[in-house]
Amino acid sequence: MPKTNKTEEILPTKAELEALKILWKYGPSTVRFVHEILNKEIKTVGYTSTLKMMQVMTEKRMVKRDETNMTHIYQPLLEEQHTMGLMVERFVQSIYNGSISNLLVAFMHNSKSSKKELEKVKDLLRKMEEE
Numbered sequence: 001m002p003k004t005n006k007t008e009e010i011l012p013t014k015a016e017l018e019a020l021k022i023l024w025k026y027g028p029s030t031v032r033f034v035h036e037i038l039n040k041e042i043k044t045v046g047y048t049s050t051l052k053m054m055q056v057m058t059e060k061r062m063v064k065r066d067e068t069n070m071t072h073i074y075q076p077l078l079e080e081q082h083t084m085g086l087m088v089e090r091f092v093q094s095i096y097n098g099s100i101s102n103l104l105v106a107f108m109h110n111s112k113s114s115k116k117e118l119e120k121v122k123d124l125l126r127k128m129e130e131e
Contacts, residue, residue, distance in 0.1 A: 009086055010078060016057055018042050019050075020076055020083065023063065028075035 012020055022037045023029055035050040054074055057063045066073040096102040104121070107113060 010060060010062055010083075011086055011090060012057075012062060012078070012083065015053060016062060017083075017087075019053060019057065020062065020078060020080075023074065023076040024080045028066070028073045030071050030073060032071075034074070 018038060019034050022034050026033070026037070031051050031054050032047075034054065035045070035047050038045055038050060054063065054065075058065050058074070062078050063074045063076050066075070092098060092100060092103050096106075107121070108118065
């Protein structure tokens with residue numbers, strides 16, 4: 001995968017991210033497989049919509065298509081952890097003006113945060129502080 005600078009980073013749309021998550025989880029897949037998982041686990045979409053989205057993702061260089069067989073196989077070109085990191089960075093920048101501490105304060109005050117999740121965050125902060 002060619003290296004890009006920050007201004008060229010590829011950020012998927014919500015729908016593209018859903019397709020990427022399927023490819024990251026299950027590995028190289030056909031459009032039909034991605035379509036079936038989307039319909040089963042996420043939302044009902046038409047097959048031609050899924051096909052068009054995968055074609056656009058190929059043009060954007062998010063996925064590559066293996067055309068050696070009759071059935072085309074798609075595999076992700078974007079790395080999961082890197083992509084998620086970029087998306088979190090964009091989210092923090094746009095919602096919290098780049099302030100991680102404001103994000104953490106909001107997280108800590110969220111009633112949906114379990115004690116286990118809070119402990120994980122505390123452990124991570126302790127480890128970071130020790131380094």
